[in-house]
Amino acid sequence: MSIITVDEILEPKLQFATGNDAIAYGALLANCRFFAGYPITPATEILELMARYLPLLDGGYCLQMEDEIASMAAIIGASWNNYRTMTATSGPGFSLMQENIGYACMTETPCVIVNVQRSGPSTGQPTKPAQGDVMEARWGTHGDHYVIVLYPNSVQESLWITIRAFNLADKYRVPVILLSDAALAHTREKLTIPLQNNIDIINRMPVTIEKSKYHPFRTGFIHPSKVPEMDIFGQKYHTYLTGLTHDWKAYPATDSAKVHEQLVRRFYEKIVDNHSDIVSMELKYMDDADIVVVSYGIASRPALAAVERARAEGYKVGYLRLITLWPFPHDEIYEISLDTKKFVVVEMNLGQIYHKIVEHSRGNSEVIKCFKIGGELHTPKEILKKIKSR
Amino acid sequence: MIKIANSTKDLREKYLRKDLLPTIFCPGCGNGQVLNYVIRAIDALNISQDNLVFVSGIGCSSRLPAYLEAYGVHTTHGRAIAYATGIKLTNPELTVIVFTGDGDISAIGLNHFLQAIRRNISITVICINNENYGMTGGQVSPTTPMGHFSTTTPYQNIEHSFNLSFLAKAAGASYVARWTTAHSLQAIKSIKKGLQKQGLAFIEMLSPCPVSKKTFKNTTEYLQYYLNESISYSPNQNNNTSAHVFKDLHECFTAQYEGKIIVGEIIDKEKPNYHQLYEDLRVRARNEFRKNK
Structure with missing residues (x-):
């Protein structure tokens, strides 16, 4: 067959x-x-x-x-x-x-x-x-x-x-x-x-280290990466996994501050060090913008409509859509804030990404809330009102 | 020619991660005994260590996979069987053994246990039942007998306890056996049978916890109690306790309330396992897909 x-x-x-x-x-x-x-x-x-x-x-x-x-x-x-x-x-x-x-x-x-x-x-x-x-x-x-x-x-x-x-x-x-x-x-x-x-497929890194030198959470041995090579069950490596704090052999080391710090910091570093590979966003009408509408997901649809309407009315408005929410594009937001008088944050909640924009614009820009809950999308008009507000 | 290890020293060399010894277990704990029985069963069946995956949840017994030279997954509290389901299904060549405790399987993880039995996933679940939460210092569990004291039942336990083996049988398990750590040969035999079963096998091992559950002051007394008070569920069992035939479950549970321990091979039956059924489904699905093309 x-x-x-x-x-x-x-x-x-x-x-x-x-x-x-x-x-x-x-x-x-x-x-x-x-x-x-x-x-x-x-x-x-x-x-x-x-x-x-x-x-x-x-x-x-x-x-x-x-x-x-x-x-x-x-x-x-x-x-x-x-x-x-x-x-x-x-x-x-x-x-x-x-x-x-x-x-x-x-x-x-x-x-x-x-x-x-x-x-x-x-x-x-x-x-x-x-x-x-x-x-x-x-x-x-x-x-x-x-x-x-x-x-x-x-x-x-x-x-x-x-x-x-x-x-x-x-x-x-x-x-x-x-x-x-x-x-x-x-x-x-x-x-x-x-x-x-x-379709481009990027698979996980398989184990290439010989058995005597292999440890389940050993990194930087063959590749400089902070991501360990990943075993598959049913081979010779006999990997042990635990939710406890573990050393590079995967053995529990719950009393060691050093092991815990190394492990958990590596969880951060393997992502943060590859910020530019992971972070993605869509930018439109940003060249001369002094107002930037920040949105993501479905809320970006009325947001874009509002930006385009405001542009037609002569407002210098940019459109910033987050595609990667986490890791958060903190440096990018800071750079943009240097030329931005006002951010309008469009979210279907009572303020979540808003706080990240406030944090990373570091006081350079005013940050306006455009929040809506209850199960309906924003209308472009509602967003337009916030764009025009002073 | 593969050499089959059989002396205790050989078994230790072959199956234990010696750099993790000594274990974290308290003096008198039954976990080591159960580990011994499991290793002997695996060795007798000559199962490849490369294809062995031990999955466990949280608790003392769930620390066992760490000490075994094989694959091990020490998961979250009560969820071991759900992890094992994903592992076994996507590689049926693996021998998947779940180590769990009574708190893990009968309280927080009971649903996963019953659902895996219902699906009849081919895994062997070994529950080391010490009738309390040992790791956290001796709190009452769903298998603690009524009337017992614990740190959270300072005025005696007023709740009825589960008999996990009968629960597994009622849910439709293919194989269920119940022993105490004093029943070494019977336990090894049952674990072997469980490992060969095409379907879910459940082996409940009653185990002493003289440190956190002070029913008896030491393991010797526990073992004496196990041997003296055990009653075989089925008359056909080849064990060293006096065989007894219960006329019905009521009589059986009455004996349990009186402090007797029901042991034996509770059920051994054949029924299609999940993997077989899934592969049959795959053939049907493919035929239907081609027909509609």
């Missing part, structure tokens, strides 16, 4: 598709072959699509687990069999996943977690979009840790950013959180699906 390919599954190449479709397709194109999830609005369609398509592919598995805690656990376990793994959820499930996201950080396990945001706290408004989980995505699990957080703003970009999420997860051995929201997830737009051989 001949093999079924991703290209066969994803025909036709041009679709009128949703953001959730695009995430599932992106995952398949990125060679994700293990998905574990739990039904939750507005993320369920991703699980449904993976349940339909993964069994068709060689070695593909999709599991509906008993809860989001187990989903997160299963994708971490499968990742160590050299699988690209993903789960998808929304706010309440994302909160449950935090425990094992911390474990993925501590054991440097690549995996992708999709959080299709809805209004919270608690059950909130399950069918309504929100952007209230931006800080949780960065700081949700306890203790010092680093994760990468990405947020597309269209159906087409959802596909590309999903592929990028897998590449970054493997390259830096870190959980990558892909944010979406109920509006993006259920909006239908034109989606061009690429052929799989047009």
Whole structure:
């Protein structure tokens, strides 16, 4: 029986598709072959699509687990069999996943977690979009840790950013959180699906060190990178993993301040040292701008409309859309603030990225709040009003 | 020709990470005994250490994988079986053994345990049940017998306790055995059977905790209690306790409330495991996909 390919599954190449479709397709194109999830609005369609398509592919598995805690656990376990793994959820499930996201950080396990945001706290408004989980995505699990957080703003970009999420997860051995929201997830737009051989795949670094010199968390031995080479279960290296503070042999060293500091600082350094490789943003109309509208995700759609309207009225307004939310582009924001009188921060929450803009503009610019909650997108008019405000 | 190790010294050389010894376990702890039985079962079956993955949660027994020269995953509290599910499914060649304790599996992680049984994932779950939270200093657990004292039941435990083996049987486990650390040969035999099972095997090992759970003041007394008060669940068991046939579960639980310990091979049956069923599903899905093309 001949093999079924991703290209066969994803025909036709041009679709009128949703953001959730695009995430599932992106995952398949990125060679994700293990998905574990739990039904939750507005993320369920991703699980449904993976349940339909993964069994068709060689070695593909999709599991509906008993809860989001187990989903997160299963994708971490499968990742160590050299699988690209993903789960998808929304706010309440994302909160449950935090425990094992911390474990993925501590054991440097690549995996992708999709959080299709809805209004919270608690059950909130399950069918309504929100952007209230931006800080949780960065700081949700306890203790010092680093994760990468990405947020597309269209159906087409959802596909590309999903592929990028897998590449970054493997390259830096870190959980990558892909944010979406109920509006993006259920909006239908034109989606061009690429052929799989047009996709760039950056896989994790396999073990190249000989067994006698190999240690699971040894870095800088063969490659200068601060990312350790990653073992696969079922080989000769006998890697041990623990959520306890561990030395480079992976042995628990819970009483050593030195070991803890080295380990946890390296979690930061492996991301921060590669800032320019990870950070991405979209800039428009910035050349002469003295007002800059900052937005991300679905809120950037009315933001761009507002910027263009203000431009038509003669305002020197720029458009800055964050694609990588974390690590935060602090230096970039500082540079921009030197020529900016006013930032308008458009968010579907009561102020999260706002605080980062205040922090990194270092008093150079006024920072205006343009917050909206309750499940409706901003109208361009609402944003325009803030642009014009003095 | 592979040499099969069998002396204690050989086993120690072959299976333990000696640079991590001594263990963190208290004097008199039963974890070492259970580890001994597991190593002997693995050795007897000649399972490759490269293909062995020990998965554990949080607690004393969950520290065991660290000491084994094989793959080990010391995960989060109660979640070991969910991790093991992802590991086993994506590489069925691996032998996946979960080490867990009663707090791990019967309180915070009970749902994962029951769901994995329901799915019949081919893993061997070994629960070292010391009837308390030993690592945190002796708090009550869901397997602490009613009437017992603990640091969080200073006026006696008023809650009914779980019998995890009967719970596993009721959930549909393929293989369940229950022993104490005093039943060495029976335990090794059951672990061997569990490891060969195509489906979820659960082995519950009652284990002394003379430091945190002071039912008895030392391990010798614990072991005497285990041997004197154990009652075999099934009359067909080849063990050194007096065989006893219960007429029903009620009689069985009544005996447990009176301080008896129910041991034995609780169930051993064949049923399709998750992996087989998934591969069957894959064939159906592919045929349907081609038909609709």
